[in-house]
Amino acid sequence: MKLRPDTLWNGFLDLLFPPKCPFCGAVLTRPGICAACADALPRTSDRDGFRTVRGLTCTAPLFYEGAARDTLLALKFSGRASVAEPLGALLATCAAERLPGMFDTVAAVPISRERRRTRGYNQSELLAEAACRHWDTRPERLLLKIADNPAQSGLPDAAARWKNVAGVYRLAPGRDVSGRRVLLVDDICTTGATLCECARVLRDGGAAAVYGLTVALTPAERKTIWKKRETIR
Ligand SMILES: [Zn+2]
Numbered sequence: 001m002k003l004r005p006d007t008l009w010n011g012f013l014d015l016l017f018p019p020k021c022p023f024c025g026a027v028l029t030r031p032g033i034c035a036a037c038a039d040a041l042p043r044t045s046d047r048d049g050f051r052t053v054r055g056l057t058c059t060a061p062l063f064y065e066g067a068a069r070d071t072l073l074a075l076k077f078s079g080r081a082s083v084a085e086p087l088g089a090l091l092a093t094c095a096a097e098r099l100p101g102m103f104d105t106v107a108a109v110p111i112s113r114e115r116r117r118t119r120g121y122n123q124s125e126l127l128a129e130a131a132c133r134h135w136d137t138r139p140e141r142l143l144l145k146i147a148d149n150p151a152q153s154g155l156p157d158a159a160a161r162w163k164n165v166a167g168v169y170r171l172a173p174g175r176d177v178s179g180r181r182v183l184l185v186d187d188i189c190t191t192g193a194t195l196c197e198c199a200r201v202l203r204d205g206g207a208a209a210v211y212g213l214t215v216a217l218t219p220a221e222r223k224t225i226w227k228k229r230e231t232i233r
Pocket residue numbers: 021022023024025026033034035036037038
């Protein structure tokens with residue numbers, strides 16, 4: 001077997017930084033999720049793992065609670081970019097099982113230039129890249145975020161979240177999405193406002209279909225509890 005250069009490079013990195021479970025930090029012999037976390041994760045099922053908002057169907061492998069919530073917060077707010085790789089594997093499996101053959105390109109929800117500068121990366125892009133490695137492809141930069149609006153997580157209610165994202169995304173210059181079926185990757189689906197607004201831009205640009213794929217969905221019936229906890233943080 002001929003090793004690809006990125007395989008060699010990843011092997012080198014593993015020597016320096018051994019793979020760790022993204023949920024508990026346990027050092028592993030190969031990238032992935034430790035057995036204890038794999039058993040305990042708040043997984044969605046084919047029955048409750050979909051959310052359709054304003055005509056956009058989204059799916060996620062996990063509910064946004066416990067270790068899933070802690071890991072996504074670490075990815076977004078504590079610079080733990082390394083967790084994106086094993087989370088991408090969860091995304092790839094979820095999409096293969098629940099959206100088989102339903103998309104022909106992958107794109108990430110963009111962040112503003114200002115946010116990218118302060119965070120150093122777009123967490124959704126890292127997740128999309130990690131998922132795409134399982135399909136030997138790369139995500140396309142189909143969308144731009146043109147306004148540095150307040151973070152959705154800090155807003156008080158769904159109405160404020162919908163208002164906050166209206167008109168903040170554009171098709172990236174020179175991108176043609178006409179007739180294409182896009183898998184749109186983000187970290188969390190709460191109200192679905194961000195994904196819906198991105199999907200609207202893609203459909204206005206001629207996309208034939210758009211599906212949302214996130215690491216976690218907020219459990220609908222417990223949304224208010226999470227909202228209260230987020231306010232306390
Ligand atoms: Zn673990």
